[in-house]
Each structure stands twice: as C-alpha cells, then as structure tokens.
Amino acid sequence: MEGSFRDRGAAKVSRDERTVTVHVPLTFRRKGGRKVVISPTGELQRPARARYIDDALLRSLVQAFEWKRMLDEGECVSVSELAGATKLNHSFVSRVLRLTLLAPDVVEAILDGSQGTLVQRQAFLRGLPHRWAEQLP
Template sequence: MNEILIDKTGQPEVITASDGSLTIAVPIRIKRRGSRKAVALPDGSAVQPRPWDDTPTPIQLALARGHRWLAMVESGEARTLSEVAEREGMDRAYVSRMVNLTTLAPDIVAAILDETLPPEVTLFDLASGTPLLWDEQRAIIDR
C-alpha cells in the first residue's frame, strides 16, 4: 500500500505498499462556519475561504443592521425606530428586534462573527426578548 502522510510542517512522507494502493492521511481540523465547513491546518492557520464563501450569514447581517439602525437614532439621523423602519421599508417590530442584538455580550457577538454559535441557536432566540444581563444571554446559548 502507498501511503502519504503529511506531518505538522506540511511535509509529506511517502510510504509505498506492495499492492499499489494509496492512502492519504492529512492532519486537518474541520471548523464550522455557519452552515459551511472550514479547514484549520495543524499550525493553526486557516485555509482562506473561496470568494463566494465570504458572504455574511443572515445572523451577521442582522447584527450589522441592528448596529446601523441604532447608530441612525443615536446620531439624530432618525428620531425613532419607527422612523428608521419607515425609511428602510421594514416592519417596526423587525427593526426593534435587530436593534436588540446590539445589547449582546461581547463573546456572543464574537461567536456570531466567527460563526461558532451552536447550530441550534437561531436569530429569533437572540433577537426576541433579549435579556439585558449577559449571563442570562449566555444561558440561552448554553441550553
């Protein structure tokens, strides 16, 4: 059997078998990126995503919208969330839920951005009735 082993430095080691078969062992770690998977190499570096994999996830877009809409109110560009909703052509309740995302704990925001939230946590879980205490928010994720 032919066997190619790649050590942590990325250097392959070729082992030849008498029956001509080939086995390839590659030390990689598969990391979840939203609904996609990413490869982490043994040295800790990540494989760069293909250009079409750079699209933000829906929860990342919602987080960005929430911050943008809150900034519109804080800067005086809009007086209320109702005004923001009207300008954006969105439902006021939707705008309010997305603005709720601006109160998330920093580690939850980081998990959203690096796509490491548990798959069972939904946008609705985080945006509707979001507790203000970060420990309570973390409890939503840890259930």
C-alpha cells in the same frame, strides 16, 4: 532523486532550493464512513470544530448596528421614524435593534462563525436575557 536533496531537519530542500519535501508521519483510516487522521502515537485526531456562518443572523446583526448608528447620530430621531425611513414594520425594527444588546462574546462568536447552530436569529428576535452571562449558550 533522493541524492539531489539536502537534509534540513524534518524537511528536505533540493539543491536548487525550488523543492521542499516534508515527511509527516500520519495514518489515514476510515471510521464510520469518514477518513480520520491517526497521529504517530496512535491517537485519533479530531478535526477542529467547523465554523457555521449564519448569514441571516449576521445580516441582522450588521443591520442592527447600522440602525443604532443612525439613531445615535440623529439621522432618525426615533424607532418609528427609522421604521418609516426603512419602510419596515416598527415592531420588526425594534426586535432587530435588540441585537445591539448582545454580549460582546456572543457578537464575536456570530462574526467568526463559532456560535454553533443552536444560536439562531429567530430566537434572538423573540427576546434576549438582560444579563450578558445568560445570553451565552
């Protein structure tokens, strides 16, 4: 089988060019009950930080920007009218609308799931610092 491949650098391609074989010099070891990757230099390779999408926070953020659009375009002229139209409590609508005041970096982190588990919806609904720099965890 080895003779049926042509060498193209680190990858070998079969004569019919339907199969590619790549050799990656890695070692897998168990550490603390988990498998870890050891690089060719012997260094432990840490996995990229896992993304955590907080569905409740994401839905609230989307809802807040939708409600802001409705207010900006005049579909509802006040938060009270918006609360009536959505059949929700005025206080709740006001708190959710505060999410539109989040720093752009925080909004982006929530959207791509890199905000971490310490950023939670309830904390944002209780209140936000006015300065964007103070909003970052």
